[in-house]
Amino acid sequence: MSEAIVSEEVGVSEAGANTRMNMIQAINSAMEVMMARDPSVIVMGEDVGYFGGVFRATAGLQAKFGKTRVFDTPITECGIIGVAIGMGAYGLRPVPEIQFADYIYPALDQLVSEAARLRYRSAGQFTAPLTVRSPFGGGIFGGQTHSQSPEGIFTHVSGVKTVIPSTPYDAKGLLIASIEDNDPVIFFEPKRIYNGPFDGHWDRPSKNWSGHAGGEVPEGYYRIELGKAAIVRPGEAVTILAYGTMVHVVQSTVEDMGVDAEIIDLRTLVPLDIETIEASVKKTGRCMVVHEATRTSGFGSELVSLVQERCFYHLEAPVERVTGFDTPYPHSLEWAYFPGPVRIGQALKKLLKD
Amino acid sequence: MTVDARPNLPPLSLHVPEPKFRPGDTVDFAAVEVPPAGAQPRPDTAADPASFHELAYTLVRVLDDAGQAVGPWNPRLTPDTLRQMLRDMALVRAFDERMFRAQRQGKTSFYMKCLGEEAVAVSATHALSRDDMCFPSYRQQGILIARGYALERMMNQIYSNTADELHGKQLPIMYSSREDGFFSISGNLTTQYPQAVGWAMASAAKGDTRIAATWCGEGSTAEGDFHSALTFATVYKAPVIFNIVNNQWAISSFSGFAGAEATTFAARAIGYGIAGLRVDGNDALAVYAATSWAAERARTNQGPTLIEHFTYRAEGHSTSDDPTQYRSAGEPTAWPLGDPVARLKDHLIAIGEWDEERHAAQDRELAELVKVAQKNAEKNGILGHGLHQPLDSLFDGVFEEMPWHLKEQRQQMLDEETASGRPWARKK
Numbered sequence: 001m002s003e004a005i006v007s008e009e010v011g012v013s014e015a016g017a018n019t020r021m022n023m024i025q026a027i028n029s030a031m032e033v034m035m036a037r038d039p040s041v042i043v044m045g046e047d048v049g050y051f052g053g054v055f056r057a058t059a060g061l062q063a064k065f066g067k068t069r070v071f072d073t074p075i076t077e078c079g080i081i082g083v084a085i086g087m088g089a090y091g092l093r094p095v096p097e098i099q100f101a102d103y104i105y106p107a108l109d110q111l112v113s114e115a116a117r118l119r120y121r122s123a124g125q126f127t128a129p130l131t132v133r134s135p136f137g138g139g140i141f142g143g144q145t146h147s148q149s150p151e152g153i154f155t156h157v158s159g160v161k162t163v164i165p166s167t168p169y170d171a172k173g174l175l176i177a178s179i180e181d182n183d184p185v186i187f188f189e190p191k192r193i194y195n196g197p198f199d200g201h202w203d204r205p206s207k208n209w210s211g212h213a214g215g216e217v218p219e220g221y222y223r224i225e226l227g228k229a230a231i232v233r234p235g236e237a238v239t240i241l242a243y244g245t246m247v248h249v250v251q252s253t254v255e256d257m258g259v260d261a262e263i264i265d266l267r268t269l270v271p272l273d274i275e276t277i278e279a280s281v282k283k284t285g286r287c288m289v290v291h292e293a294t295r296t297s298g299f300g301s302e303l304v305s306l307v308q309e310r311c312f313y314h315l316e317a318p319v320e321r322v323t324g325f326d327t328p329y330p331h332s333l334e335w336a337y338f339p340g341p342v343r344i345g346q347a348l349k350k351l352l353k354d
Numbered sequence: 355m356t357v358d359a360r361p362n363l364p365p366l367s368l369h370v371p372e373p374k375f376r377p378g379d380t381v382d383f384a385a386v387e388v389p390p391a392g393a394q395p396r397p398d399t400a401a402d403p404a405s406f407h408e409l410a411y412t413l414v415r416v417l418d419d420a421g422q423a424v425g426p427w428n429p430r431l432t433p434d435t436l437r438q439m440l441r442d443m444a445l446v447r448a449f450d451e452r453m454f455r456a457q458r459q460g461k462t463s464f465y466m467k468c469l470g471e472e473a474v475a476v477s478a479t480h481a482l483s484r485d486d487m488c489f490p491s492y493r494q495q496g497i498l499i500a501r502g503y504a505l506e507r508m509m510n511q512i513y514s515n516t517a518d519e520l521h522g523k524q525l526p527i528m529y530s531s532r533e534d535g536f537f538s539i540s541g542n543l544t545t546q547y548p549q550a551v552g553w554a555m556a557s558a559a560k561g562d563t564r565i566a567a568t569w570c571g572e573g574s575t576a577e578g579d580f581h582s583a584l585t586f587a588t589v590y591k592a593p594v595i596f597n598i599v600n601n602q603w604a605i606s607s608f609s610g611f612a613g614a615e616a617t618t619f620a621a622r623a624i625g626y627g628i629a630g631l632r633v634d635g636n637d638a639l640a641v642y643a644a645t646s647w648a649a650e651r652a653r654t655n656q657g658p659t660l661i662e663h664f665t666y667r668a669e670g671h672s673t674s675d676d677p678t679q680y681r682s683a684g685e686p687t688a689w690p691l692g693d694p695v696a697r698l699k700d701h702l703i704a705i706g707e708w709d710e711e712r713h714a715a716q717d718r719e720l721a722e723l724v725k726v727a728q729k730n731a732e733k734n735g736i737l738g739h740g741l742h743q744p745l746d747s748l749f750d751g752v753f754e755e756m757p758w759h760l761k762e763q764r765q766q767m768l769d770e771e772t773a774s775g776r777p778w779a780r781k782k
Contacts, residue, residue, distance in 0.1 A: 076581075078548065082549050086556065159752050
């Protein structure tokens with residue numbers, strides 16, 4: 001269904017043979033590879049130990065690396081992140097899991113005031129090399145406490161990086177780069193596409209990753225540099241900026257409509273790959289930004305600002321913004337909230353009408 | 355509104371705590387229970403915390419009214435150690451006095467004294483090993499001083515001057531010294547508690563021998579971080595010492611707003627199955643003894659200890675508040691547990707190892723020491739004389755490597771400087 005990912009920088013030597021993985025398996029593989037390479041990497045979180053996580057992302061890690069490197073935690077997200085910061089100060093490289101992004105708020109003070117600020121306030125004496133993994137986004141009938149997309153809260157904070165993959169291949173490469181990064185990284189995993197890409201049509205049969213180029217994942221070590229977007233579909237008519245689940249929804253919608261869109265998967269929101277965005281918008285002259293998160297003060301607003309600041313005289317139409325609505329994430333009306341093919345399609349028509 | 359729905363019951367009433375004394379009130383601390391020194395049992399460090407719950411409700415005390423060290427908690431320190439502790443505490447006091455005045459003189463923006471609480475940090479530091487890791491709150495300057503950190507370096511930080519090792523990025527007194535086992539102080543309360551637990555867990559996981567200690571005030575035990583930390587610590591038996599500095603006041607809120615009307619702060623330990631001690635925080639020997647007992651528990655895998663140091667904040671919260679606006683001016687002098695410096699001095703005199711003349715001479719010597727350090731620090735600049743950090747350092751340390759958007763913003767700032775016609779220093 002898709003073009004191969006065209007902009008990659010992969011260290012192939014240690015990557016090893018490819019194998020089919022879904023996103024959970026790829027994330028698991030990233031942690032396994034990093035734990036084997038670096039004894040300072042530890043994994044912690046609610047249910048991540050013996051059980052292997054509610055989404056199975058840490059399955060088998062405790063059996064392989066032992067209970068002092070992979071362990072369950074009390075149900076206190078503030079404690080999980082605070083403890084991870086202390087472990088980082090000791091010299092470990094913790095990979096805490098927050099079971100759902102919706103549960104991350106009790107940890108906000110530790111993330112915003114502590115992890116994000118530690119390097120700055122101590123003039124580099126202490127750092128917080130954490131990678132906080134957390135499943136985010138909806139489309140799984142999770143209701144308002146298992147569906148949110150709070151990335152915009154973190155992109156607003158100085159001192160944290162925010163990473164969101166859209167394929168198993170990217171998930172592994174980006175997670176390895178995040179774990180190796182010496183600054184705190186929020187790694188949001190789009191759980192709607194853990195098992196397969198999603199075209200936005202909730203009433204069609206779900207797909208798995210076996211038919212997708214991004215489901216081919218090297219078994220060994222490789223990294224995808226943070227701050228580098230991927231052009232997942234080159235095109236001339238319009239630039240569409242998306243990340244996570246929405247990359248696939250956009251891709252399917254564009255193909256159904258026969259629009260020659262250039263789709264950019266941002267992959268890292270902070271630091272953002274502004275060069276790729278700018279070059280594309282200057283080429284196409286039209287731009288649409290898409291995210292599942294609520295609209296007001298969402299990351300889309302930042303993207304729209306950047307595009308108009310840098311590409312205004314190349315634009316042939318106002319930048320379109322397609323998002324979730326400013327409501328709590330609903331349960332039964334999930335698909336009315338979700339920015340699916342209809343909402344994307346209408347915005348595209350508006351953008352292309354002149 | 356259904357007023358008569360339950361006519362057999364009185365209406366509900368909301369209890370809002372109120373301190374005993376407000377400005378103008380005569381202070382009488384007779385209700386503060388002070389058990390005799392030496393009367394509290396000292397359990398074996400391997401004892402089950404459930405076997406000594408009473409120690410969370412009493413006060414572990416060593417120094418009696420005659421200045422003698424008595425009872426099972428007497429740490430039996432050498433006179434040299436006692437004199438060093440006295441000197442460190444007196445130095446903290448002299449340092450505070452001078453820096454408080456420096457703030458009043460407009461030389462810096464902010465200062466916080468620890469008058470009356472010197473023993474809590476100094477004695478504990480003497481009882482810890484030099485390489486144990488401290489996660490302090492903002493009133494434990496005594497840790498750095500007891501570890502021999504140069505006064506001038508502290509002052510450089512307070513002045514945010516050219517020699518400030520934190521490059522002017524932190525509020526005065528929010529020190530950090532990795533090499534001295536002193537974690538970067540946060541202004542957000544009790545965040546350091548779970549961090550200390552994490553450090554201690556890492557030390558245990560790596561088979562290290564070092565332990566962690568952390569401090570917070572009684573007011574901030576109400577923060578969720580406090581309870582998260584105690585839960586983590588008890589679950590993993592983390593080698594950590596939790597210190598609650600119960601100095602009675604959180605800015606203008608008395609300890610009743612943290613729950614002190616209902617129970618002690620040491621009793622928080624009991625619900626978590628953690629060893630809990632309530633200690634006379636103005637008794638330097640009791641603080642030392644409790645800390646070394648807790649350190650031995652931690653180092654032998656017996657897990658965490660929570661110590662409430664019952665003390666009194668003899669000055670305002672910081673240079674930004676006037677305590678006479680919210681509490682009786684008579685409180686500091688009426689406080690029944692006295693002055694920790696005077697009590698340790700009296701003990702050394704009582705055992706024939708010190709005298710008033712030597713003490714007065716030491717005070718003069720320490721005042722001079724602080725004065726010289728201040729002169730040297732002020733050669734590197736004071737905050738009141740402008741900004742000492744290179745302009746282009748503003749963006750350093752947000753990330754390990756500066757991303758494009760910060761580079762752009764840095765350029766904007768430099769352009770603003772050019773436009774202003776008032777050039778600032780640049781990085782060399």
